């Protein structure tokens with residue numbers, strides 16, 4: 001996930017000069033500019049218009065006036081900031097110690113912790129949120145039910161329905177991405193920097209404060225900005241916990257403006273709210289890129305064959321393991337167990353002899369009756385089309401950025417990174433507006449294609465980061481050696497380059513497929529009756545209060561993801577061997 | 581003064597136990613420059629890091645200036661920051677968030693002994709002068725060339741005037757010419773300061789030119805500790821002979837006072853230990869293989885030049901004699917050419933004899 005917007009600069013002496021490369025690169029740049037730019041343009045356009053999409057009319061600032069003269073808006077902005085700050089705080093609270101424990105100490109079961117952290121990514125945030133509600137809701141939550149039964153408590157023991165509660169659930173869900181980003185930064189830091197301080201006679205505490213902290217600060221700051229940028233736009237936790245409790249944040253407001261529970265959608269208001277979010281997102285993205293580049297200056301080439309000593313935790317070993325387990329419990333074990341338990345019962349109840357007597361697989365048996373085949377078909381289409389199109393585009397973009405000397409390759413790279421900064425919900429609202437207002441030009445509203453387009457645009461940033469990295473690794477001379485042996489350009493690409501980059505591309509393909517599979521915000525924003533996918537079905541069930549069905553479908557959703565990713569990793573694990 | 585006794589260190593890895601050090605004994609005298617030399621993976625870095633306290637040995641003892649700093653059997657361990665040492669790392673480990681001055685001043689400001697502002701400035705100035713970086717105080721660390729980083733690392737390691745200086749392949753990341761230049765300077769600087777130095781390298785030329793003594797290691801053990809000329813002229817065994825400089829090897833049999841090999845019967849002073857050994861290996865340096873015109877006056881050994889490798893100041897020539905290929909080092913301007921025949925003169929006192 002590390003950002004290398006200057007991948008182009010990393011290889012200044014690129015010298016591929018094929019006829020038509022410039023033309024091709026120009027076409028690709030134009031295509032990206034269109035698919036990234038138009039939805040953004042739509043957000044701006046809708047904010048300047050009133051009435052239904054497509055009604056035209058003069059451009060006006062009415063929406064902005066309505067939004068920003070309303071004191072409620074500032075309350076929402078305040079909530080958003082508090083929620084985002086809390087989320088970042090919680091995420092770093094877990095991620096920073098975990099990075100240090102897994103990278104530098106002799107913590108036991110590191111491999112298993114890594115795997116479970118990956119499983120954590122595969123549990124969609126909305127399912128984790130639902131599971132925690134089932135546990136901690138003041139009224140129906142299992143913990144609070146149990147407290148009532150046992151101690152006759154009137155007041156709920158614990159409640160999630162407040163900003164700290166939301167921040168904890170969202171923050172915990174951010175830990176894996178924060179962890180992997182920080183770990184990547186940490187890996188490039190030379191441990192000798194620390195040891196040089198010890199040999200200078202500097203104490204461990206002073207070394208930590210004056211060497212480790214300042215050197216890792218740009219990386220931590222970069223991750224903070226990234227998480228913050230993501231947190232101001234997330235939708236699932238705010239919608240599932242915040243909205244019912246009347247804690248409204250910006251994303252929920254944008255969503256309800258375009259999908260109101262009653263009344264007509266108001267795209268103008270959504271655009272006016274979205275404009276703030278977009279501005280904030282782009283500003284934060286700018287800082288993020290700056291920080292990452294600053295941090296890169298600090299990475300030093302490590303001496304050859306050098307392995308840092310693992311710090312012996314000694315007596316603290318078990319405390320550290322308990323910390324890791326606490327995190328994994330919140331992220332993986334507890335949510336999953338709650339879902340499994342609830343899915344086996346006809347209605348939500350705390351474990352008891354009576355409850356155990358009712359355990360059955362009934363809910364699983366009826367999934368198909370409730371759902372039908374359509375969401376499965378649609379989801380399968382997304383899972384195949386989105387990663388394929390994204391990776392094809394990414395490979396083409398990276399090839400131009402890394403391997404050619406086209407003058408605007410830097411701009412192309414930036415363009416491909418831009419979706420990173422665009423909140424998914426805005427992208428979806430922009431596309432929805434486009435589909436509604438310009439139906440004849442863009443006749444995909446209400447189809448699964450529009451969801452696929454939204455997903456592809458979003459993940460092209462991730463896709464190109466991976467393919468840039470992979471292509472930089474495949475040294476140019478490997479290609480040239482092929483040409484010198486007399487192979488044609490096509491043979492070189494097919495027989496040398498492709499096999500070398502296949503593992504990396506395959507990996508991202510799986511991930512993007514999984515991200516598309518579990519994505520709900522965009523699918524929901526763009527959803528109609530025809531393009532339902534599994535994640536939006538779960539969401540609808542939850543809205544209808546069909547708790548055991550939600551749990552059953554959720555369990556299937558998670559198990560399927562784990563089996564697919566696990567199976568593919570095992571089956572094709574050897575693909576990546578030479579990259580280790 | 582550094583004393584190392586019976587030092588052992590192993591690593592438990594996923595592929596089983598790696599015995600990095602199998603019992604190292606070494607004494608390094610006051611102000612001595614001692615070089616640890618050996619192929620990659622022989623345990624040089626591990627030894628150095630044990631002395632620095634960055635690695636904890638599993639057995640044995642280390643004393644620095646008479647103070648025991650490692651003795652696992654007695655649970656003695658002095659942490660790195662309490663040892664009076666300076667260290668130069670292979671990657672230099674220049675702190676990237678500080679400028680040159682801050683890097684060099686750090687040990688004086690935050691280290692064992694702390695000094696006042698003025699004294700720090702003076703000591704840093706002197707240290708930078710020593711490594712010829714005068715006036716670069718304000719340069720950010722990230723704007724330094726490899727050679728400059730190397731010098732900053734040296735200055736930082738010596739600014740506290742430690743009794744012991746440890747260096748792990750400090751020149752290996754520099755390009756060839758700069759390496760030669762720094763080698764000479766390094767020797768001058770350590771001489772001038774008079775610090776006890778333990779220096780790790782896998783480059784035999786570096787070891788021979790820098791060391792007061794060279795310690796050749798292999799597979800976690802010490803094979804020979806001696807002055808450079810001694811190591812070169814009288815290698816303790818075949819491995820040292822092969823690793824340090826070029827060497828010709830010939831299989832031979834000892835029979836009744838003389839030595840029989842493919843080159844014929846040689847009259848050599850056979851060390852008494854080998855008198856009854858039977859099979860041995862003979863070794864001679866290329867510069868001791870002399871060639872002469874193959875005329876009537878020549879001895880019994882005549883061969884054909886198989887290849888010639890011109891190096892400017894010297895030429896390396898392969899000559900085939902009785903089915904044995906010998907490498908000879910001749911002056912660069914030798915007229916000898918491939919295909920010519922030449923007589924080979926091998927002086928008996930130049931041969932070394934090793935167990936097979």
Ligand SMILES: Nc1ncnc2c1ncn2[C@@H]1O[C@H](COP(=O)(O)OP(=O)(O)O)[C@@H](O)[C@H]1O
Pocket residue numbers: 307308309591592593598599600618619620621622623624625626627
């Ligand atoms: N942290 C470590 N974990 C496992 N094995 C190690 C570690 N450090 C060194 N080794 C092993 O110990 C041996 C000696 O290593 P080292 O001292 O670095 O050799 P040198 O510096 O002479 O190249 C090698 O076989 C190496 O693989």
Ligand SMILES: [Mg+2]
Pocket residue numbers: 621624625626
């Ligand atoms: Mg080494």
